Amino acid sequence: MVSQWENFLQNLGEWHGSFTQLSPRGEVLQDTPSIISLEGLNDNKTVRLKLRRFSPNPSGVGEPEVSELVREYQGLGRDILFFENGAFSQGTIQLAPYSQCGAEFGFIYNYRRLRFVQLYNIDGNLSKLTLIREKQLDKNVPERPPLTVEDLLGEWEGEAVTIYPDYRHPDSYSTNLQLHLDGADHLVNKITFGSNGTVISSSARIDGSVLHFNESDSPVQVVLLPDGGSCTLPVKADFRKPIFFEVGWLVEPDLRFRMIRSYNDRGEWVSLTLVTERKVSH
Template identity: 85%
Template sequence: MVAQWENFLQNLGEWHGSFTQLSTRGEVIKDTPSIISLEGLNDNKTVRLKLRRFSPNPSGVGEPEVSELVREYQSLGRDILFFENGNFCQGTIQLAPYSESGAEFGFIYNYRRLRFVQLYNIDGNLSKLTLIREKQQDKNIPERPPLTVDALLGEWQGEAVTMYPDYRHPDSYSTNLQLHLQNGDRLVQKITFGNNANVISSSGSIDGSAINFNEGSTPVQVLLLPDGGSCTCPVKVEFRKPIFFEAGWLVEPDLRFRMIRSYNDKGEWVSLTLVTERKISH
């Protein structure tokens, strides 16, 4: 737990950005400017979170309306895990019928953060997507371009770290991801991980900024987002089926992070994996 708190502290600072509400197809609906500060108090034993969001004045004139949220933390919940670089994921611990579920992913790199929230309603359908792009104001680091299929094509060599909700020792292993086009409108992927013992192959149809993988027992939709972001969303959260939520961030043309939050067939959250992968061929 001490290490978890130290990892959390990687996120300290004042982050200027926006909360972007997306449709379930990934189209921008509304963008709300925001400032979030994470301040260490009492020799960093307490962290104060202050979030301000600035909505347009309903009258159309005058200052924006400000909503403010303030919280203090001295410990972390059992629904969240942080990696050494400050990346994190918080979400549902136990999936259950007729209950809402979802996850928030947070990436941090080069004085910028990208966070992504995917929420499902009580019927198991995707109901809300929010993309949060943030930067430290005094560092003029530009936003990444919107993610494209072309930017993903090629072979990616990665290192994965899998953490567990019971805080047992993390597992580390190598990964390989190969992505290529088939007939111009299908994306074919082959993922190899863990001493080449496990291979997953699948293909998805490309529909604008969405890629639909409908072949498996749990169909998923991958959305390509602004700032090099992506998310992988189950089309439906079904009970008694293992599922995963995933988000990704292309931070350099040849460097990408992916985070996967996995659940077993009992709906229990079982692991969180961070993959750091570099493109080795186009």
């Protein structure tokens, strides 16, 4: 199995993009241009991260203000896991009452990266959403259009890989996702996965770019984002129940990635799953 460090190295390069603050409905509140470079040193035994963000000058004129962060890594923390294609998630290891929690997700495809950060406050309410869209300048690969419900409709067949914080052997299994409309304002979701063919069905009310899944006692909403992105947000982070955070990225009309960070009913981070799925019918 490829090492976590080698997976991390898939992210090397200089990435130009922006940090976009979003409302809970996915509306853009603020956009801050950024450049992040990940440089391998000492035969890639060390990685230097340099992040520059360019905020507007408070006076409204002149050069933007530049904030800079520089870090060097020779190993990885217990709060982060990488897949072989460079996709990753970093976040809270142990959820607990009266403490902040959250997670970052990152994908790489065709010289672009999409990263997403979701944070919850000490009351378990959503406090901050940040979408980070990045590209390698010399490749000039265009951004994807904003995700729509129509993009998702149809049947998707996928392969899932689940990795674990204790580095035990990964699990792999097939998935099948079917999405169709029930009337004009409801989306029906049926997913089949695992060796025993577990089936989960649910329905969402479509509210513009937000899908409200309110049928369970742990309601979630899916927010459709720019650049083909989506995020699944628990309406309330209740640490006494199993909980998950999920981010998706539609990179081609018929190719989508989803990543799920899962916690058990004791608030312990237990797994990270990457699903690579292709649309097989509309």
